[in-house]
Amino acid sequence: MTDDTTPTADDRTDEQVRTDGGTDEAARTDGGPPATVPPDDETPTWSERKERSQGLAQLTYQYFERSRREDEDLRTESTYVERDVLGFPTWPHETIRNLAITSFFLGIILLVASILPSHFGDPANPGSTPAIILPDWYLYWSFGLLKLDPINPDLAVLGGNIVMSNELLGLIAHGAIFGVITLVPFLNKGNARRPVEEPGWAALGVAGVILAITLAVLAIQNFFPVQLELLFSLVFMLPVAGGVVTYAVLKTMREGYMYDLNRRYYMLRPPK
Amino acid sequence: MSLKKQDDMDHNAWLKGQDLTAIETVFLTTLIWLDKRLRIVDYLELLETMYYRANLQMPKSHTEQYDLDNKFWYWYPLYSLGSLSIIAYLLAAVSGAMLGFYYAPSTAGAVAQGDPTAAYDSMVMIMKDVQFGFMLRSIHRWAAQFMVAAVFLHMLRVYFTGAYKEPREVNWILGVVLIALTLLFGFSGYVLPWKQLSFWAAQIGVELALATPLVGEWAAQLLFGGFTLGQATLVRMYILHVFVLPFVVTALIAIHVGIVWVQGIAEPH
Numbered sequence: 001m002t003d004d005t006t007p008t009a010d011d012r013t014d015e016q017v018r019t020d021g022g023t024d025e026a027a028r029t030d031g032g033p034p035a036t037v038p039p040d041d042e043t044p045t046w047s048e049r050k051e052r053s054q055g056l057a058q059l060t061y062q063y064f065e066r067s068r069r070e071d072e073d074l075r076t077e078s079t080y081v082e083r084d085v086l087g088f089p090t091w092p093h094e095t096i097r098n099l100a101i102t103s104f105f106l107g108i109i110l111l112v113a114s115i116l117p118s119h120f121g122d123p124a125n126p127g128s129t130p131a132i133i134l135p136d137w138y139l140y141w142s143f144g145l146l147k148l149d150p151i152n153p154d155l156a157v158l159g160g161n162i163v164m165s166n167e168l169l170g171l172i173a174h175g176a177i178f179g180v181i182t183l184v185p186f187l188n189k190g191n192a193r194r195p196v197e198e199p200g201w202a203a204l205g206v207a208g209v210i211l212a213i214t215l216a217v218l219a220i221q222n223f224f225p226v227q228l229e230l231l232f233s234l235v236f237m238l239p240v241a242g243g244v245v246t247y248a249v250l251k252t253m254r255e256g257y258m259y260d261l262n263r264r265y266y267m268l269r270p271p272k
Numbered sequence: 273m274s275l276k277k278q279d280d281m282d283h284n285a286w287l288k289g290q291d292l293t294a295i296e297t298v299f300l301t302t303l304i305w306l307d308k309r310l311r312i313v314d315y316l317e318l319l320e321t322m323y324y325r326a327n328l329q330m331p332k333s334h335t336e337q338y339d340l341d342n343k344f345w346y347w348y349p350l351y352s353l354g355s356l357s358i359i360a361y362l363l364a365a366v367s368g369a370m371l372g373f374y375y376a377p378s379t380a381g382a383v384a385q386g387d388p389t390a391a392y393d394s395m396v397m398i399m400k401d402v403q404f405g406f407m408l409r410s411i412h413r414w415a416a417q418f419m420v421a422a423v424f425l426h427m428l429r430v431y432f433t434g435a436y437k438e439p440r441e442v443n444w445i446l447g448v449v450l451i452a453l454t455l456l457f458g459f460s461g462y463v464l465p466w467k468q469l470s471f472w473a474a475q476i477g478v479e480l481a482l483a484t485p486l487v488g489e490w491a492a493q494l495l496f497g498g499f500t501l502g503q504a505t506l507v508r509m510y511i512l513h514v515f516v517l518p519f520v521v522t523a524l525i526a527i528h529v530g531i532v533w534v535q536g537i538a539e540p541h
Contacts, residue, residue, distance in 0.1 A: 097352075120467075182444075188434070
């Protein structure tokens with residue numbers, strides 16, 4: 001290494017005493033960091049690396065060595081154990097583990113296909129509108145969004161003229177939902193990987209799922225003997241209720257059951 | 273300077289230096305002779321690499337490493353949903369290609385009276401006359417249903433385990449695009465049999481497109497081939513379903529999985 005700016009092994013914080021009096025090693029309860037991955041056959045030998053000693057190849061080589069070293073130093077200095085398990089290899093580990101489930105799943109599809117044949121309705125007739133128009137089940141929520149007409153008069157301005165057509169209202173609702181979903185990674189940052197860690201976001205997710213289901217029910221309201229006004233209120237109240245319940249449950253879990261896990265992963269040290 | 277080809281590795285001298293039996297000599301001579309022509313050693317090395325890759329020892333899974341499996345199953349069963357949707361997609365692609373041999377995207381027939389069109393007739397033909405046609409259509413349809421369900425659940429899993437965070441934002445956006453395209457895939461396929469439900473679902477699609485400000489009429493022309501439903505609509509949906517979307521969606525899935533491959537699977541902790 002020709003890089004003078006990176007700290008040497010002596011500078012690192014291995015022996016440094018933590019603020020609570022213990023050392024980093026003493027606080028470790030997870031058996032230490034995972035073993036480093038051995039280099040595979042593709043890794044060039046030292047001499048091979050040295051041979052690339054001119055021009056762009058040399059520059060690229062230096063850059064890669066430098067960033068490798070930076071990563072290594074960051075990893076060594078970090079007291080945050082979770083860093084080491086950010087990603088898990090897709091091949092072969094996850095793929096092999098999934099193979100059994102995959103064949104099971106294929107079998108289920110074939111079974112369902114053979115015992116539940118698909119719908120076989122009347123041919124299209126532009127002359128007669130059927131009483132019930134429906135898309136496939138996975139678009140019920142979308143169809144429900146198009147039935148938000150009762151909201152539209154509430155948006156009325158200037159002498160009761162509605163601002164937009166009912167179809168446009170439905171379209172805008174679609175755009176808003178897709179937009180919010182797309183923005184999620186840019187709104188929610190950090191390292192949390194479990195719903196208990198972020199009860200608010202989990203509650204939002206559960207509310208979203210329930211809203212999709214209630215909107216689907218709104219789309220097929222013809223099948224339910226429920227008053228439209230009541231149904232319409234439920235469409236928007238049930239998601240809120242679900243979100244509140246989720247939030248309460250996760251908060252409780254966080255204080256109780258998950259405490260040991262949190263302690264392990266966030267290295268909360270016992271008071272001396 | 274001789275024009276004769278040099279033996280860089282000096283195989284003959286190496287052979288002479290060895291104390292070999294007759295069988296070993298013949299074997300090595302043959303191997304060297306073949307290797308010079310066919311590069312056998314390269315392939316042997318490839319085989320060896322493959323052998324070691326295939327026999328990689330699985331590291332402890334996350335649940336084992338952190339002793340989570342005595343708590344409960346955690347999120348693990350849900351970690352296969354992405355691959356399940358790909359399996360369903362492949363199944364739908366294969367069965368769809370076979371259905372394509374028999375299907376006719378045509379509205380020929382006295383539509384106004386509610387008589388069956390050619391498209392509807394070809395569907396009836398598939399289900400009644402073609403060997404295993406009933407099963408074929410059933411598999412195609414159910415594979416599509418399972419794919420949509422798996423894709424939805426996959427997105428929920430990614431959301432609730434925060435797997436869209438830091439390095440994976442691009443893949444999340446790609447996933448949203450893929451979900452929209454999957455729904456469009458489903459919708460265009462729903463229209464193809466030209467049943468009552470198909471027709472009126474497409475009618476809603478046209479009305480929606482026309483309600484869009486600025487681009488509405490253009491979108492209706494592009495997707496449905498006009499402002500009223502007819503032959504043009506069916507052909508547009510057919511081309512969308514069997515030509516445009518398969519290529520686009522397959523390419524996007526490949527990129528999606530490629531990114532997952534590079535970044536690794538986000539683990540809960």
